[in-house]
Amino acid sequence: MDSKHPRNPTRSLLLNHARRLFAERGFSAVSMRDIARSVGLQQSSIYNHFDSKQSILIELLRGHMLTLNQCRNDWLSDEVSATEQLIAFTQFHVAYHIDFPDDVFIAYMELRSLEPDNRKALVRLRDEYELSLQAIVQQGVTAGEFQCVDVAVHTRAIIAMLTGVTVWYRHDGRLDKDTVIHSYVTAALQSLGIPANDVAHQHELKKVKHV
Amino acid sequence: MDSKHPRNPTRSLLLNHARRLFAERGFSAVSMRDIARSVGLQQSSIYNHFDSKQSILIELLRGHMLTLNQCRNDWLSDEVSATEQLIAFTQFHVAYHIDFPDDVFIAYMELRSLEPDNRKALVRLRDEYELSLQAIVQQGVTAGEFQCVDVAVHTRAIIAMLTGVTVWYRHDGRLDKDTVIHSYVTAALQSLGIPANDVAHQHELKKVKHV
DNA sequence: ATAGTAAACGAACGGTCGTTCGTATGATAA
DNA sequence: TTATCATACGAACGACCGTTCGTTTACTAT
Structure with missing residues (x-):
């Protein structure tokens, strides 16, 4: 899975949006759907880039x-x-x-x-x-x-x-x-x-x- | 509802346990069931003392x-x-x-x-x-x-x-x-x-x- | 052209969430 | 004794949770 490479743009986008959301609301208060929505993806697509929340x-x-x-x-x-x-x-x-x-x-x-x-x-x-x-x-x-x-x-x-x-x-x-x-x-x-x-x-x- | 009075013992117990749980895990990561369980109540009973989480x-x-x-x-x-x-x-x-x-x-x-x-x-x-x-x-x-x-x-x-x-x-x-x-x-x-x-x-x- | 593959989708899984409801209990006050 | 009321219970509600699955899309290398 090449997507696990740090240079992958979608993966970086997910990381950056997750960072902002986690900082704003806290890890437990942010759902995978929140993260996906903020980058314009379905929640299931995140699992092409990360194993878990x-x-x-x-x-x-x-x-x-x-x-x-x-x-x-x-x-x-x-x-x-x-x-x-x-x-x-x-x-x-x-x-x-x-x-x-x-x-x-x-x-x-x-x-x-x-x-x-x-x-x-x-x-x-x-x-x-x-x-x-x-x-x-x-x-x-x-x-x-x-x-x-x-x-x-x-x-x-x-x-x-x-x-x-x-x-x-x-x-x-x-x-x-x-x-x-x-x-x-x-x-x-x-x-x-x-x-x-x-x-x-x-x-x-x-x-x-x-x- | 007399239970809203601060001196109510069950109410104080709930407050103290909620305080400890919120500090340990964070507000979003603590459920009403967690709080109730820690004082030996059903989750629904909390609503006799508080309007909401x-x-x-x-x-x-x-x-x-x-x-x-x-x-x-x-x-x-x-x-x-x-x-x-x-x-x-x-x-x-x-x-x-x-x-x-x-x-x-x-x-x-x-x-x-x-x-x-x-x-x-x-x-x-x-x-x-x-x-x-x-x-x-x-x-x-x-x-x-x-x-x-x-x-x-x-x-x-x-x-x-x-x-x-x-x-x-x-x-x-x-x-x-x-x-x-x-x-x-x-x-x-x-x-x-x-x-x-x-x-x-x-x-x-x-x-x-x-x- | 074709085979392979990364990555997206959308439905669905079982489980947990906060909250509501009807009911039962047990103490208090008339 | 009886009526009242605070408080507890347990089932249930609709919504949302993290994650899985089968499928489709679109690019890349042969």
Whole structure:
């Protein structure tokens, strides 16, 4: 079945519409008929491209998690100071979450809709990402650059703070993307006790690319 | 129908079990049969206590939002400095969210499952709560106590950071509640440019009471 | 031209959904 | 004792669910 190939246009269309619908209404509240209708197909035709409803969700979640980790690794370098790494991480994380809010929302909410084995694999990817920030925070604390009460708690606090951008950011809103990113970089740095006045604008923003 | 009174024990049981199920699986993924079974009733008997599935959700969400605002107002005083208000807000917010994670999770996820009128009323309550923190941040910036790039963005950043505690906190975990709260107070203060070493432990924690 | 195949269709499957209805029970109040 | 009423039951309603099936369509390679 050639249709299983990612480049298949109908298959991509189905994935994109499923992503939007799952993000809007939640996995359980979206039917195969809803997905089919939104791309102009009969519900049965979806099964030429996917084995089941759950397999659509799995592919969306796995694609998001793999892309997130890969982009992060492309973006960050571990050969600079913890402060510079934190700035780069924050810029990347906020930019990515502004660009792909639906993926983020589905990943946050619908992990529980997965069967245990699939869920475990994705939780591992999520933990890998979180631990990559925790390593930066730990490095900064050890080097005396950062101040915090507990590294693990503070890491989760920063990730939650940054991820929250998906809830309110609108492209036609009051602030442009760079200003928003600048705000979050300042907040993240300061939260670890770094005065952010001087460093925040030194780093140019590269473009996040979704694979 | 006396059963509509909140003190009715069966009705309270239904509300509590519905809350847990909605938080675990999501509103759409929970059936009236699931709720009935979990309290040992037939599905039809629920309609002696609630008009519809949606009305159960409304009551859970409204109860949460009203309680949250009321407790906040009981807890906070506006006759102290912005820094002290921020400490009190953070202590309250984290303590409340640790104690009632199911309510918080449902409120975050299931507003969209409501009909427009009901949703608007609850969004207003949520905005009221958020604006109460924004007022504190604005006051601190004006007084020169706080430093941030944008008051609205930073307010949302702090709320997201604090609310994230619900995702990972466990009562039998590595850290006790007070330590967790202390971590978040430090993070919130420092994020606004306040050195947190000296102030974090001055304020005793009062007990959050759910009405 | 013809055989093979990916992909679409539309009907149908058994099951579950939220909700309604008529009835039975058991406590309370007259 | 009797009338009332909140509450429980169990069957049933029409609608929708995810998925399967047999068939048709349309392109591709021989």
